[in-house]
Amino acid sequence: MSSTEPTVDRVARADRLAPVEVAEVLALARIAGDADGADPLDEHVLLRLRDPEAPAVHLTARAADNTLTGYAHLDTTDAATGIGVELVVHPTYRRRGTGRALARGVLAAAAGPLRAWAHGDHPSAAALAVDLGFARARVLWQLRRSLAAALPEPHLADGVELRAFRPGEDDEAWLALNARAFAQHPEQGRWTPADLRVRLAEPWFDPAGFLLAVESATGRLLGFHWTKVHERPGSARIGEVYVLGVDPAAHGGGLGKALTAAGLAYLRDRRGLDRVMLYVDESNTSAVALYERLGFARWSAHVHYQLG
Structure with missing residues (x-):
């Protein structure tokens, strides 16, 4: 593989995150929010992250040196109306397939309809949604x-x-x-x-x-x-x-x-x-x-x- 080709991060699935992993995800979300001008994970997800008993599926993407490069949260509490999905990629590790790898992990882990929020209406999120067949359903304005x-x-x-x-x-x-x-x-x-x-x-x-x-x-x-x-x-x-x-x-x-x-x-x-x-x-x-x-x-x- 050429050194100029993107490196595909390894994606792991877990039903629980250790406290150190939760801290990594929260730090990643803060960095991405500061870079994008919009927090990538909503309050509901942040509260569930801090609750070790909250049922959820967690997908983490890591580089070869074990740096957390991306995270996806699947809220499975109401699968009948759709599994809630939120996804964030570290700004330094974008444009290297991390978001797509996490999205593939989401599709593999979920059975049934999916509901995903793109906070800030980022162009990369919109492009990924179109590629994966997601339809734009609602818009929430921040005023x-x-x-x-x-x-x-x-x-x-x-x-x-x-x-x-x-x-x-x-x-x-x-x-x-x-x-x-x-x-x-x-x-x-x-x-x-x-x-x-x-x-x-x-x-x-x-x-x-x-x-x-x-x-x-x-x-x-x-x-x-x-x-x-x-x-x-x-x-x-x-x-x-x-x-x-x-x-x-x-x-x-x-x-x-x-x-x-x-x-x-x-x-x-x-x-x-x-x-x-x-x-x-x-x-x-x-x-x-x-x-x-x-x-x-x-x-x-x-x-x-x-x-x-």
């Missing part, structure tokens, strides 16, 4: 806004007030509201008590930034704005409209706009941030329009591909 610009006032209807989420007390009622608010959403609407608990245990969780809109007379939950702050060494802090939802029965009264404004004010005034981001499905035209009216602009796209 951003400066918090230095004027914010709208959070005008609440009479009989509605805001308060902070109370862990252990509001869990059940919030999960029920979340399910109603996101009944048509393929991921968010299916959150379980375990999904909520693992996020409440994250270092970034801030109950004061988890705002609930409640009916004053009864205490019934009407909507919520859960904010998040991203803090990474070497990167500027940025806030996020993590999850924003309104009970369908409370639609049409401006509650979504008021909750958005209240959360943005919290991130600026209480957390000292100067910028914020959020994710919204391209097909959710009403939400996109709301956020654009509130000063958000498109920053990047995340594309969901399907096979089978």
Whole structure:
């Protein structure tokens, strides 16, 4: 073999990763995210990586010197609707067949339909998806806004007030509201008590930034704005409209706009941030329009591909 020809990395499959391997994958994801401007693994995958009991298939690609050059995660918890796939290749080791080798490993390991996210809509990911027969199914926009610009006032209807989420007390009622608010959403609407608990245990969780809109007379939950702050060494802090939802029965009264404004004010005034981001499905035209009216602009796209 000529020294100029690409070296094919060896790909290994495992149902569990050792802690040192998890650390390698997380480091690889950080390097790729810094290079591409978009994190290659979503929060769901990162949480599952840190949970040794979470069922998954892990594919690792390594160079001859054992350097981790790529990783693929297969979420097998709901194979009937499709195995979730996320894949990342180290920037230094791209254009040498690593991504294709991992993709072949995914196809060999999976039985049934596949769902894959390409974070940042990277051209290489799009080309690989086309070559393997994946169809572009959804687009998730990341929108951003400066918090230095004027914010709208959070005008609440009479009989509605805001308060902070109370862990252990509001869990059940919030999960029920979340399910109603996101009944048509393929991921968010299916959150379980375990999904909520693992996020409440994250270092970034801030109950004061988890705002609930409640009916004053009864205490019934009407909507919520859960904010998040991203803090990474070497990167500027940025806030996020993590999850924003309104009970369908409370639609049409401006509650979504008021909750958005209240959360943005919290991130600026209480957390000292100067910028914020959020994710919204391209097909959710009403939400996109709301956020654009509130000063958000498109920053990047995340594309969901399907096979089978």
